[in-house]
Structures are given as C-alpha cells and as structure tokens.
Amino acid sequence: MAVRSKLLSWCWALGGAGLVFAARLREIHTHTGDLPTNDQWKIEAADIIAPWLDGALRPADFFAPHFEHVPAWTRFVAWLQVVLTGRWDPFLQTTVNALFYAAFIALVAHWITRHLRPLAAGAAVALLVFNGCLAHDWENITWGFQSQFPLALLCVFLHAQGSFAHPPGGRGWWAAQAAGVAGLFTLAGLWAAPLAVGLVALWTDPRGSRRRLLPPAIAGLGLALILCLRARAPGPALDLAPRTPWQFLFALLDQLGWPAGWAGAFALLQLPLLLFALQLRGRKDATAFDRTVLALGLWAAGMAVALALTRGADYYGYVSRYGELLGVQVLANSLALARLVPALPRARWAGALFAAAWAAVVVAGAWNLSTGGHARHFHERSATYAQLRRDAVQAYLRSGDRRLLDEPGTRAIFFQPVEVITTLLDRPRFRALLPASVWPDNPPDRTGAAVRALQTHAWLVAAPAGLLLLVGAGLWWRDAAAAPVLPPFALHAEPLLPWLTAPAALAAGALVFCWPDPLTFDQEERWRRFFNPPGAVGPLELHIVSSSEPLPDEHLFGAVPLSPPAVRFQFSGTNPGTPAFTCTAWSKPFPIRTAWFIVPYTGSPVAHGNGLRLRIEEPDGGFIAEVGCPGPNTNEIAYWAADVRRYAGRQARLVLYDGRTDTDAWVGAAPPIAAPDPSLAPRMRAAFEWETTAHAHHALARLSGAAFLVLAVWWIAGRSPRT
Numbered sequence: 001m002a003v004r005s006k007l008l009s010w011c012w013a014l015g016g017a018g019l020v021f022a023a024r025l026r027e028i029h030t031h032t033g034d035l036p037t038n039d040q041w042k043i044e045a046a047d048i049i050a051p052w053l054d055g056a057l058r059p060a061d062f063f064a065p066h067f068e069h070v071p072a073w074t075r076f077v078a079w080l081q082v083v084l085t086g087r088w089d090p091f092l093q094t095t096v097n098a099l100f101y102a103a104f105i106a107l108v109a110h111w112i113t114r115h116l117r118p119l120a121a122g123a124a125v126a127l128l129v130f131n132g133c134l135a136h137d138w139e140n141i142t143w144g145f146q147s148q149f150p151l152a153l154l155c156v157f158l159h160a161q162g163s164f165a166h167p168p169g170g171r172g173w174w175a176a177q178a179a180g181v182a183g184l185f186t187l188a189g190l191w192a193a194p195l196a197v198g199l200v201a202l203w204t205d206p207r208g209s210r211r212r213l214l215p216p217a218i219a220g221l222g223l224a225l226i227l228c229l230r231a232r233a234p235g236p237a238l239d240l241a242p243r244t245p246w247q248f249l250f251a252l253l254d255q256l257g258w259p260a261g262w263a264g265a266f267a268l269l270q271l272p273l274l275l276f277a278l279q280l281r282g283r284k285d286a287t288a289f290d291r292t293v294l295a296l297g298l299w300a301a302g303m304a305v306a307l308a309l310t311r312g313a314d315y316y317g318y319v320s321r322y323g324e325l326l327g328v329q330v331l332a333n334s335l336a337l338a339r340l341v342p343a344l345p346r347a348r349w350a351g352a353l354f355a356a357a358w359a360a361v362v363v364a365g366a367w368n369l370s371t372g373g374h375a376r377h378f379h380e381r382s383a384t385y386a387q388l389r390r391d392a393v394q395a396y397l398r399s400g401d402r403r404l405l406d407e408p409g410t411r412a413i414f415f416q417p418v419e420v421i422t423t424l425l426d427r428p429r430f431r432a433l434l435p436a437s438v439w440p441d442n443p444p445d446r447t448g449a450a451v452r453a454l455q456t457h458a459w460l461v462a463a464p465a466g467l468l469l470l471v472g473a474g475l476w477w478r479d480a481a482a483a484p485v486l487p488p489f490a491l492h493a494e495p496l497l498p499w500l501t502a503p504a505a506l507a508a509g510a511l512v513f514c515w516p517d518p519l520t521f522d523q524e525e526r527w528r529r530f531f532n533p534p535g536a537v538g539p540l541e542l543h544i545v546s547s548s549e550p551l552p553d554e555h556l557f558g559a560v561p562l563s564p565p566a567v568r569f570q571f572s573g574t575n576p577g578t579p580a581f582t583c584t585a586w587s588k589p590f591p592i593r594t595a596w597f598i599v600p601y602t603g604s605p606v607a608h609g610n611g612l613r614l615r616i617e618e619p620d621g622g623f624i625a626e627v628g629c630p631g632p633n634t635n636e637i638a639y640w641a642a643d644v645r646r647y648a649g650r651q652a653r654l655v656l657y658d659g660r661t662d663t664d665a666w667v668g669a670a671p672p673i674a675a676p677d678p679s680l681a682p683r684m685r686a687a688f689e690w691e692t693t694a695h696a697h698h699a700l701a702r703l704s705g706a707a708f709l710v711l712a713v714w715w716i717a718g719r720s721p722r723t
Contacts, residue, residue, distance in 0.1 A: 018465025191222025
C-alpha cells in the first residue's frame, strides 16, 4: 500500500475520532454533574476507594461481582484516577471514558480505510463518526461508571480483528486471545465475542486449524463465570427475564432493529449481514476483513439476544447505555453493504438505492434517539438533578442534615442506600477526594481544572480533527483510482436462501394470527380499540369540581405517567406534571343499562386521601350512592369490575378523588365499559399482555412480507436470461 494511502487512513481515523471526542466533551460539559451517582458509591467508593484509604485494598477486590458482571477494569481505571489525581471526579472519569471510545473509533476507522476503496471507506467512516457524535448513549457519556462499555468495545474489536488478521499461534493472534479474556471482566455479554469468532471460523472453513477452538473455550470460561456468579449470589438477583415468549420476541426484534424504532426495521437493517453471511459459507479464501465483519455482526446480534433474555420483562424501548453495543450491528451491516454492492453484476444501481435507504433509516433513527424521548428528558433535567445532588451532599457535610439525601426524589437520581453515602462522607480522608465545587474546603486540583477547561473549549479538539478530515479528503481525491487492498468480492448463487426465507415467511405470517385483532397493524388504533371496545361510554370529558390550582379541564387528559404515549392518551388522570396538585374531577354522566362496568384504572385510587368511584345519580342529577374501587394500588393498569346491578335505569359518573401530595399520589382511569358480567375484567387483563407486545406482531408481519419479497426477487433473477 502506498505511503499516501497510509496517511489517508490515519487522517480519517484520527480526524473522525477527534470529532467524536469533541462531541462527547460538549455533552459532558453540559450534562455531567460533579458528584458520582448510583452504583459508583458501592462499586467504586465502598468496594475500592475506602479499602485503599485504609490500606486494606486487595487485588481480589477488583474482581468482586456486580450482579452477573465483573467490572474489574472499570474499578481499576477509577482507582487509578484517584491515585494519580487525588480526586474522585466525574468530569475526569467521563473524559477518560470519552478517550476510550474515541480510541475505538480510531481503530475501527483506520481498519476500514486500510481495506476498502476510498468511496466505500468514506461512507462507512462517516456513518461511524455520525453515530458516535450523537447523544443517544447519553448515560455512557455522562456517567463515569460506564467505562465498561468503551472498554468492552475495544476488547471485542481487538479480539475479532486480531484472531483473523494473524496466523493462529502467532504473537498477534495470542494478543487477540488476551483481549478476549480481558473482555470477560468488562460486561457479562463479552463471552459471546470469542464464541462469535469461533462460529465464523467454523462457518467459513469447517476444517481449519485446531487452534480456532481456543476462542470458544474462552467463551465457555466466560459463561461458566456468569453461571457461578448467579449460583453464589448472596441475595435476590435483579430478575427481569421475560415472563412469556412474546415479551422476549418483542424485545429481541426491536433491538435487532436499532436505532430505527419501528416494528420490522430489523428485516431491513439486518438483511445486508444475512446475505453477506450466506455468501461467506464454506469460503476458505474469505479475507480476514470479511470474517471480522461477520464476527462483529454476530456478536452484536448475540448481545441483542442476551439483552432480550435478561431485560425483556420490563422492556419498553431502547435503553441508552446499550446503544453503543447495538451500534456494532450498524457498523457490521454497513461494511457488509460496502462489500456486496460493488459486487452486484448487473444491478449495482439497485444496490446503491437500497444502501441509501438503509443509511437513511439508520441516520433518522439515531437522530431521533438523540434529540427526543429519554435523551431529551435527561437533557432538560440534568442541571436540576446535578444541583439537587450537590445540595444534598453539602447539607450533610455542613451540618449532618440528611433530609435531602433521604427524600425519595433525591434517592431516585442519586443512590438508594443513603447509609452507604453518609458512611463515606463521615470520613475526612474520603471527603478530601471530592471536587472543590462540592466541598469548598478542598483546594482546586490541576487535573480537574484542565479537563473542565477542555470540555468548555471542545473546539480546540474539533478544529484540528476537522483539518485532518480535510487533508484526508484531499488525499482521497488523489487516491480515488488506487487499487483496493482487498480483492473484489465475488457473488455466487446461494442455495440456502430460499430454504431460509420460505420457512421464515410462512412462520412469521402464521405467528401474526396469535394476537387478537391480527389484521390491525396501526399501534395507536389497536390501543384505541382495546380501551374503547363496543360498550365503552366514550370520552370521559372530566370536569374539575375543586382543585389546589386553577388548571383547565383538558389538562387532565393523558395526565398519567404510563408508557407508551399511545396508552397514556387512552386515560385521564390527576398527574398533570405538578406533584402538589390535588383535585376532585367528575366525568360526564352515562346511563346504566348493564349489570357491570369494567373500569381500566391506574395510580393510587384507594390510598388515604385518594379514591376512584362511580357516583350513582337519578336522571335529573340527584345523588343516590357511590360505588368505590377496592384497589389494589398500582402504577400499572388494573381492571375494576364495578357492580351496578342495583342501579339499572339510573345514570353514573366516574369520580377521581386526589387529595394527597406524595410524588406517587395520583389517579387515572379510562372510559368504563358496560358488561353483562365481571368476566370481561380478567379477559382484558390477559389481552393487555398481548397488546404490550404488539410491536412483535407488526414486526412479524413485515418480516413475512420482506421474506416473500426476497423470494420473489430470487425467483425472478433465476428465470432471467444470463448473458
């Protein structure tokens, strides 16, 4: 490879990494607080820093489990920063984490540009850098504890790339295996990386070297470690495993479609890697680059499976901290496209159109995740949360006042076991590690001042990074006609394709009919039909009879903290965004023509001061009686079967009483549904489980359609005359 081409690779690698680093510095400066939060007080402070201050720190302490994880490197990095700087500073921690992630970007970008033609490499690197600059993974950017994620990505890439780029048994190959072992001490799911490497080696060359068995052995070691940790867990583990196969399917299909967010996106976004994998089957001559691409994609898909298995019970959409892992799917599929599209013999233009549509879906999805939803919620409140944590700690340090620390709102954004925090803060040597902005008795430190200045002036990083990219663009113009390092990718007929797509199309189409109302594919329409079936009394049209604040009646519509929004807006409630708000609200009257009403409700309707009732009236509005909801209290959705057999021919109103000012004290209800008997309530409860996973219903329908389309294209291509 020419010297100028090597320079091009480094210009793009360092320029792209610099832009990502600068973007993360800006996010850190704007949204990181000066106090560590959540698990850091246990995993770092109590487990590592406090024993170090006492002179009792042992190497084994770094390997203590955290649920099924062993975040040894995260602990080591946090401890090393404290030792070198004398401060336990989130601004420093997050800056170091951003450097780790930028190093991952640089390594991947350099690897890409060393192997692909400049045009394909430029497109892949641009997508990689664009994704890395966004804030969809705001948790990992602004929380110091999350060094485990960029460290995991570095281990995965070094292990996969090194395992295929070097001959088995060589120094580079052994270094790659060391990276695979090191990854086991970042995140629990890193055992899947060496497994993916082993499976790709078997898929491409079934009779290869015996040394290829070492990566699966590393995977077995990692899996055994997880099973051992779960068996020896001292207390109840955080069990979020899905309760039904449909919960698992919902979480899996959605995560395979990251970052699009719409049902069935995985069928589009994972198609390049699927076709690429089929093309590599049994190819002993497959390049190390192609095998690495497939291994990265297989590992990312494995992470989606693992997350669905361990976090599927309460899954309602993408979680910020897993975006960096799921983003490897985007990387692998983009590189698969870069290899497949130029190899199309007669329809390269069609491949280019597909690649453009694929990239548009990825870009739009990543942008939406970074500017809306949970990211926007966090960005709007991050400064308030940081100030609240600082005020709580300073109040305790000044006078021992722990009232702010004990408040539920503070604990929710800080750390639930307050005693862990206070025990540490009572130690003078530990207080000396806090930033001066938290404890003014501590002198400012140079390292903290330097990283804060760098975050404030992130353009000092972005400007030279942009200059490097401009230099790379000039070199690209000169090298546009240079021969690629990789040989051209040759396509061959794949007999497995119809045998995979036909069963997938039929199975997905059949599973669609497991759901109630199988031919309704609009999610909002499904929720409307579920909460407003025949017999529902229609919109509640609540009227505020009395309240603590003069709010208009329409503010009660959708005023319940339920997810997703399509469910929220089937309800009316008393939580319009102000916890101190109290009121009594009546619905419009509706006639009693059946023996029962089934009322979907949520909140705290039977707590002291709160209630959910049916007010029975004469046709002229005269009061007769009230029928009260017996509970139980719930922050989810329950179904109250109200017995109104005694009041046939009268009319009723739904009444929401909210007299409490607790943060969780609110009442919400959907329109009552007339029913001849109470059996509708348990039927709705069972049907609701299906509706919460309707995303999988829509995804399966689109998968079926996409699979039939692939079959049709394959059949037409097979019948076309060859020239």
